[in-house]
Amino acid sequence: MKIQILGFSGSGKSTLAGTLGRRLGLPVLYLDTVFWLPEWQMRPREEQSEILGQFLEEHPEGWVIDGNYTKNHYDRRMEEADQILFLNFNRFLCLYRILKRNLMYQHKTRESMTVGCDEKIDFEFIKWSFWSSRTRESLEKYRILKEKYPEKFVELKNPKAVREYLSRI
Numbered sequence: 001m002k003i004q005i006l007g008f009s010g011s012g013k014s015t016l017a018g019t020l021g022r023r024l025g026l027p028v029l030y031l032d033t034v035f036w037l038p039e040w041q042m043r044p045r046e047e048q049s050e051i052l053g054q055f056l057e058e059h060p061e062g063w064v065i066d067g068n069y070t071k072n073h074y075d076r077r078m079e080e081a082d083q084i085l086f087l088n089f090n091r092f093l094c095l096y097r098i099l100k101r102n103l104m105y106q107h108k109t110r111e112s113m114t115v116g117c118d119e120k121i122d123f124e125f126i127k128w129s130f131w132s133s134r135t136r137e138s139l140e141k142y143r144i145l146k147e148k149y150p151e152k153f154v155e156l157k158n159p160k161a162v163r164e165y166l167s168r169i
Contacts, residue, residue: 007087031067038116
């Protein structure tokens, strides 16, 4: 089984990825660990592509990948995925969860993040999470995926829908 998890910051992509990986016995790749180097430095795009490509080659039987990052093997990930999960939570719930996460992991690195990228919150991240990541263009990408892959695109709009999805696994 190959599962790609997409969604907005704070929607629970990483938590769901970890849960699915444990339940299904699949390797999990958190794309934030591919994108970021320590101290929030962006990894060169060629290296990102190489790391992700190697992961895909090493796990042909199955994987769980958490993250959007459309510039790295995006079409391949969507094509190969048996399921594409889109966590389409409302912006207020996502913001609440981002603030809660920040309190829980303040001055620490989450499991789903590169070591040395301690949890932080700033105006730019809040702006990205609340507005910039929800533009018409970004929402259009999800609509196109839903149209292109209707048999494997699963939209989960709230935590209850995630719990119901997990109960069927």
